[in-house]
Amino acid sequence: DLPVVVIAGRPNVGKSTLFNRLVGRRQALVADTPGVTRDRKEGLAVIRGRKVRLIDTAGLEEAAPETLFGRMRTSSEEAVAQAALILFCIDARAGVTPADQHFARWVRRQNLPVLLVANKAEGRSGAASVMESYALGLGEPVPVSAEHGEGLSDLMFEIVDHL
Numbered sequence: 001d002l003p004v005v006v007i008a009g010r011p012n013v014g015k016s017t018l019f020n021r022l023v024g025r026r027q028a029l030v031a032d033t034p035g036v037t038r039d040r041k042e043g044l045a046v047i048r049g050r051k052v053r054l055i056d057t058a059g060l061e062e063a064a065p066e067t068l069f070g071r072m073r074t075s076s077e078e079a080v081a082q083a084a085l086i087l088f089c090i091d092a093r094a095g096v097t098p099a100d101q102h103f104a105r106w107v108r109r110q111n112l113p114v115l116l117v118a119n120k121a122e123g124r125s126g127a128a129s130v131m132e133s134y135a136l137g138l139g140e141p142v143p144v145s146a147e148h149g150e151g152l153s154d155l156m157f158e159i160v161d162h163l
């Protein structure tokens with residue numbers, strides 16, 4: 001079985017943007033099923049030659065189990081439980097918010113290896129919150145810009161290093 005890498009964090013920090021970056025746009029588009037799910041939640045990524053199963057945990061905590069998304073949640077949650085690594089994302093421009101602290105507690109409860117990803121850090125924006133994010137207790141943040149494609153090779157190096 002492929003190692004599972006989970007992208008977690010509060011809404012709007014850029015999880016789906018990072019997911020699409022790592023999975024690759026073409027594969028993300030091909031697998032879209034209109035009317036069922038607008039955003040893909042799982043995909044195959046090849047990171048420095050290593051194949052991983054990538055999961056975007058968007059809304060995992062809110063979905064009701066009887067909905068379609070809720071059933072998907074169940075399979076994603078099983079995958080999360082067996083994950084090799086969690087990429088915990090924050091928005092470096094917004095700084096660390098109470099919602100980040102809430103999601104960080106959820107991440108720590110999983111007892112899995114975690115990489116702290118400070119997204120939206122293009123240029124030097126968000127440098128202050130990159131420092132502030134140490135306080136989440138999830139180790140050294142990796143600054144990236146999923147949208148602008150910055151810091152991704154460093155991130156991929158770190159991911160492979162943690163598998």
Ligand code: GDP
Pocket residue numbers: 010011012013014015016017018058119120121122144145146147148
């Ligand atoms: P999600 O809710 O965590 O999945 O976040 P999305 O991937 O949907 O992104 C939320 C918003 O942040 C969108 O408007 C993105 O275009 C924007 N965004 C994502 N990554 C970056 C980034 O690296 N820099 C900036 N400035 N915006 C980003």
Ligand code: MG
Pocket residue numbers: 015016017039058
């Ligand atoms: Mg999303």
